[in-house]
Amino acid sequence: MFPNLLKTVTFMGRHVIGRSLSSGNQLVPLELSFNVYDMVQSASHGSPVLVLHGLFGSKYNWNSLSKAFHQKTKPTRKIYSIDARNHGDSPHSEVHSYDHMVTDLVELHRKLNIKKASVIGHSMGGRAMMLLALKYPQLVDRAIIVDISPTTGLGTSNTDIPLFLQSMQLIQIGADQTIHQARKIADEQLAKIIDAKPLRDFLITNLVKSESDGSFRWRINLDALEQNFTTGVARFPDCSAMQYTGPTLFIAGGRSDYIKKSDIPTIKRLFPNSEIKVVEGAGHWVHSEKSAEFAKLVLDFLNA
Known part of the structure; x- marks a missing residue:
């Protein structure tokens, strides 16, 4: 096959x-x-x-x-x-x-x-x-x-990864928004904790709009990555x-x-x-x- x-x-x-x-x-x-x-x-x-x-x-x-x-x-x-x-x-x-x-x-x-x-x-x-x-x-x-x-460990530039994951979970976007509008909203909210625009842009590439009901979701599994970060990614x-x-x-x-x-x-x-x-x-x-x-x-x- x-x-x-x-x-x-x-x-x-x-x-x-x-x-x-x-x-x-x-x-x-x-x-x-x-x-x-x-x-x-x-x-x-x-x-x-x-x-x-x-x-x-x-x-x-x-x-x-x-x-x-x-x-x-x-x-x-x-x-x-x-x-x-x-x-x-x-x-x-x-x-x-x-x-x-x-x-x-x-x-x-x-x-x-x-x-x-x-x-x-x-x-x-x-x-x-x-x-x-x-x-x-x-x-x-x-x-x-x-x-x-x-x-074990990661570079200093990624010490706040758990905070990034938590912040992405808190973002809420209405289904009536376009993907362009949704990314702008997400960027504005993430800017409160992440100064670097290139990093915010990279994270936001994971924001997608559902074809079935128009809702927005993250392609990455935020819960699993947050729960397993210390033992599963950083170590x-x-x-x-x-x-x-x-x-x-x-x-x-x-x-x-x-x-x-x-x-x-x-x-x-x-x-x-x-x-x-x-x-x-x-x-x-x-x-x-x-x-x-x-x-x-x-x-x-x-x-x-």
Whole structure:
């Protein structure tokens, strides 16, 4: 079934494979939504690339870069840009941890009949990809980790994430508003606690209008993310007994503190075949703030 499906998908085709939900703390996989980029016809293909966004993000944040990666990898690689659980078009669940996210990714490998893939993950998605490589190294060809480290805690710029989640829950918008009006209302209310307009704009990309009754909702599961933030997002599992020896590239923003000098020994212990590149002038969202520099680093690494 899946080999045939992969041969017939169109460029940037959108897929949702199932809607199963997990319950309790059991590691029950969710079947994730993703976009696939597979337009370039080539006689030779490298292993596919799985891309996973960070907290509050979605697969659409990686649209332009995924196109570029697909078109410029040599040999050509199919790119899958994925929505994490409790984000985008993927199912919601009351549980959210890196172990759960890895279970989802392993299920995606199985469903798509992917034997081995290169992986790219930003922030929360980077930690999920790190844990995937550490727990299931046979599934990962090479790893690119964007502005996050395998240590507990997050950079200082995101210390108020629980407050962001609580504030988003308090926003109320009438169904008679247009999406443009609703986003303006949300921006005005979020501005009371978040000074940075780019950050507010990023959060508001998750506001959507229901086609059935016109009501507004958040695509992300605010309740689950708030309840699981401390243990499921801010804390990386203890992986001291694990190691991924495949090629690994860490890309850090020069203005970000999500990868600290004190993290380097841990990075080198868990990922001995790793290198760290710093993109000067970029903050935490390296891939959007310095997209050209970021894309070159990724392509050089994938094409090596």
